[in-house]
Amino acid sequence: MDFWIALRNPGIAGEINLHNRRLYILPTRFGYIYAVMQFVLLLAAINYTNSMTYVLTFLLTSLGIISLWQTHKNLLGLTVELKSPAPVYQGEDIVFELRIKNHNQLDRYAIGFQYMQHPPVYTRISSEETVTLPLTLPALKRGQFKPDGITIFTRYPTGLFHAWSWLKFDVPVLIYPRPQYDAQLKHSLSEQHSGSQIIQTSDGDDFAGLREHHKGESLRHISWKAYAQGRGMLTKTFQGYASPSLWIDWLDMTEASVEGKLSQMTALVLQAHQEGQKYGLKLPGITIDKNSGPAHKSDCLQQLSTFNQANVDSPLRIDDE
DSSP states (O other), X not given: OHHHHHHHSOOBSSOEEOOGGGOEEEEOHHHHHXXXXXXXHHHHHHHHTOHHXXXXXXXXXXXXXXXXXXXXXXXXXXXXXXXXXXXEETTSEEEEEEEEEOXXXXXXXEEEEEETTSOXXXXXXXXXXXXXXXXXXXXXXXXXXXXXXEEEEEOTTTSSEEEEXXXXXXXXXXXXXXXXXXXXXXXXXXXXXXXXXXEEESSXXXXXXXXXXXXXXXXXXXXXXXXXXXXXXXXXXXXXXXXXXXXXXXXGOOOSSHHHHHHHXXXXXXXXXXXXXXXXXXXXXXXXXXXXXXXXXXXXXXXXXXXTOSOTTOBOOOSOO
């Protein structure tokens, strides 16, 4: 049945509206027991021709029908949206932020959300209210994935019926490899480019001297003292220090396993970014040129995350399979 529901509800990047065709409802275990009890009461009323037993049977049956309608109504008309989760590292928690809108005057109670077999989370939504509910899941495996169906459900008000819908969102979930820091490896790679490169610049911390002024250069760097001494137009120069660049190469990693190498490379990317180094990445069949900055860091980490991944749209698993 899950396959049939998934076929009827493809992935959506925006909001999902819970209309009648998206909602399903069945009796709970207590609901089936309740129905059997009503049948037994009806047989007793017929057998003994007891009017009070008839009244009780019809009264409880009416309660069951009203419960069926109210349980279905508790979900009907809600709108749910899933924000793209921020990338996390393997072993951390993924936080799905579900934005639920209640467009009418009805208060909604005991609304649950569940991903696979993970424990559900619940919320209450007042009339014409929008709430944000975090759904926290473990990030067990690196890579880029799409969330599988998230189940929204309710058993309010009596627990006799279970109403639910299957929400499929077309948003990416990115899990970086777990960083594995190795100080000795970092030191050996840094020795390839030991020392800082001294560069001449018009801005810096250390005064380097004077040189002839070139036409078009800024006047604020002219040495007016030298000009007053009759030495002509001279420009002040300073010394700056550029951090050495670094190649983070697959072949230089000390770990034997693929996951171990990726973890070491992830740690080196984070260290180089934190230190403001210019760095490049070399994976089998993939080379990212040296650069720096947040965008370069994200690009490198994404390549490490999806390395050798056959399908970047595979469903996110939260078990150990």
